[in-house]
Amino acid sequence: MTKERKLPSGKILALILVMFVVIMFSFILLLELPIQLALLTIWFMIMAVGLYLGNSYFQMEKGILKGIYEGMGAILILIAVGALIGTWIAGGVVPTLIYYGLNIISPSIFLMAAMIICAITALSTGTSFGSAGTAGIAMMGIGESFGLPIYLVAGAVISGCYVGDKMSPLSDTTVMTASLSKVDLFRHIKSMSYVSIPAFVIAAILYWIVGAVLYSGSGDLTIAEETMTGLASTFNISWVMLIPAAIVIALLVMRMPSVPVILFGALLGSLWATWFQGYGFIEAIQALYSGSSLSTGIAFIDNLLNRGGITFMLEVILLIILALGVGGLLQSIGALEVIGNIFANWATNTGNVTLTTMLAAFFGVFFGGAAYVSLLTGTKITEENYDRLNLDRSLLSRNTEAGGTVTTPMVPWSDGGVFMAATLGVSTLAYLPFFWYGFLVMIITLIYGYTGKFILGKEKTKKEKENINEQTA
Structure with missing residues (x-):
């Protein structure tokens, strides 16, 4: 008899996030083991939760492969840049x-x-x-x-x-x-x-x-x-x-x-x-x-x-593959769907919409390990909130980049963080306090969101434009 598949509850989601942080920092700081081993351990932790929720292994394996596929563009660029x-x-x-x-x-x-x-x-x-x-x-x-x-x-x-x-x-x-x-x-x-x-x-x-x-x-x-x-x-x-x-x-x-x-x-x-x-x-x-x-x-x-x-670049590529697999696993067990529902209840004004989009995008960097993942989580988790509040999609795209693209070099196991540390010879945590452009982008974006400044007017759809043209003809 097949077990009915359930979405993770808030408690289970919190447990996953706490375990992720504990495993990651235990391996890096206490055990001084490679980040790759920490991510591989996190795979099995999420799989165990997924099985408990009624997901089959093969469903989760498809999630891993899908997550890795979505980041293959970055992997190809890494190979080319290494050469x-x-x-x-x-x-x-x-x-x-x-x-x-x-x-x-x-x-x-x-x-x-x-x-x-x-x-x-x-x-x-x-x-x-x-x-x-x-x-x-x-x-x-x-x-x-x-x-x-x-x-x-x-x-x-x-x-x-x-x-x-x-x-x-x-x-x-x-x-x-x-x-x-x-x-x-x-x-x-x-x-x-x-x-x-x-x-x-x-x-x-x-x-x-x-x-x-x-x-x-x-x-x-x-x-x-x-x-x-x-x-x-x-x-x-x-x-x-x-x-x-x-x-x-x-x-x-x-x-x-x-x-x-x-x-x-x-x-x-x-x-x-x-x-x-x-x-x-x-x-x-x-x-x-x-x-x-x-x-x-x-x-x-x-x-x-x-x-x-x-x-x-081989160690960097391995790390990114494993991080992308984590993002794919979280998506396959429904964690992203649950987070989207939480954000939808909270996103009641421009400021909260801005913050939730940035958090959703950063979630993709922190748990998915790649800019591509952050762009998917930032847009797909929160896009309906913009339509519901009648906000222009250019605000969605701006907020997604503010929480996703510029935060990738801030996370030690993300594609940006690993690449910059390896290429420049400086650890992520060492250069992080001096990455001022990234911090300023996030601060200014939040200020605009909560003050309503520099938000473009809603772009007219093709049908709306046709109606306007008919009325003015």
Whole structure:
């Protein structure tokens, strides 16, 4: 006899959430075991609850596979970016960016400049991962050469990268959010600009002030000079090394698909390593898979540049697969449906609707481990509340990005958190307090929600527009 399937009660849902937090932090902080093992343990915990509620194993397995499938786009980008990082270091692209940056950027304005440079790169390419893996690594090398705390530099770099990931019409998360919210892409970007532009300006000013206080430009530049000497003696430094970056940015601006363009950029990096950096062809191609391996004679530059390759991303990819499986399991046992019902009862005004959407999106990041999951939970759990209150869907899309996209680098086991920590060499919890753009986006979004400021008027449907045209004819 088949057991009747039930939705989890509030108590059971609370138990799942508490157990998730307990398992995660016990494995990480007390047992010092990999996050991947914690997530795998959480799979079995949720499965046990699912079986108790009457779900079959095969139903939950389908949920796992569906959750993983929904995040495959991010996994493909991670593979491509890993290859890109390896060959752009071997090919001299990243070392040239570091070298020129040390020449032209003043230490006192570096933090602000790092954010702006990464923002321009991300807006042009539409990928925070690609921007962090190229311009971001270069900014980390420059900042460390200037003697700035690496966690502070990482905060500025990630802030800039997520400006583009949130605002660029080329970004997959921006396009996906507009699509899920049923909003025109540029209307979605216009709605977000009311939040993102003030957040960007305030964050840039804060980075400038802190940079000026920490480093006025009168300090010891010995490390920066040693870095430039080490790079110049190891690599052929020339503007020609920047051609692969220019080609990739141009192709992405032309709205070519991200994954093949990034992989093409990685191939260009291998060719540059062969033509200009003295690598053998096989050795240069190997950098696609295993990354860069070199010695400049400067320890922290070696630590920064000996990375990349597809293998560099394997642990990150495994973690994301397991995290996506958690999100799929929670959806399959009805946890997301229960949360949606709770939020619907609470969402009685614009402020509460804003908060519940941000919480629903953050739920997807925290328990689903990926930006894609957060966009699904943010929109699908709360979209009916906007229609019920006659609110424009551009508010839904803006709130979803505020709670989902910009929070991914804040969670240590999410795709954004793991990638940024691995790529920049700074733990998530170390750079988190300095990711000012992300916090400002959330604060400003909530202020607008509860004050009713900068909320676009409800967009007319096609039928409503036709009726208006008939009446005015």
